[in-house]
Amino acid sequence: MNTRTESQNPVARLIGRIIQLFEMIPYSLIAFVARFSIAAVFWKSGQTKVQGFAIDLVSGTFDLGVPRLANSTIPLFASEYKVPLLSPEIAAHLSAFGEHFFPVLILLGFATRFSALALFGMTLTIQLFVYPDAYPTHGTWMAILLLLMAKGPGVFSIDQLIARRYR
Template structure:
């Protein structure tokens, strides 16, 4: 056997072993990281639309008070975003509620598939009507959301706990 053939066999063996090791990454780990990451994206966006309440564990920002829609959010929905078929004020409130509710549900893993579907709808709306040039970012979001819709939240979730509890009972 030639030296080149030996190296090719060794490389092939290394690639096969690495591939096998990577295939053992647990779905629950991937799903948890996906849930945390996509929840953070939408939560932070929602936080830019409210005043009187701020909660960001990463930056350590905490402001307890009565939340209300920021004037800047109303301005953006009236002048920049211009989502068709929806009045600007309704769109601003709806987006703000959705960007706070669905990330929390996804983070704890409750109604994960449906919450991911809702955020995918928001992502598509943003891509089509608000920022059509941001397809790389929105494609990444869509991929994470589609993964969660298809595979579910994993074992570290309320959905998993509920499914086990009510399947046995």
């Protein structure tokens, strides 16, 4: 019979110490990475739906013209996306707007929880009606959005500045 307790076990102590280090990761860092990542996903998707307006920090593309739907966007909503209850024209415009507006708000940490809710609704719609087999991807997006809805944007955010002002 092993008389050593778990706390005396060097492997258990090492694992416990590593877990303590993980627990020291500041939520604000987690939230910032989550905000940046999910904003990039939706922004890049929105950029595929418009022309005349492009901002891509990675490629260095900047076209600050007047945005309009790309020629392929409405046909894509008519043939492949087929969102129920909305015409392809309305769905295309709402999607293009939402995929640009809400990511900016999330990145800035402004109205973060409500913006995350909007993108969660969009993700749920995509999962249920457009790409039901893409649940691993959509589940990852939803986990990030749920985190932001539940815990907020962290201290590096406009929401936090507003909250401090009114406390």
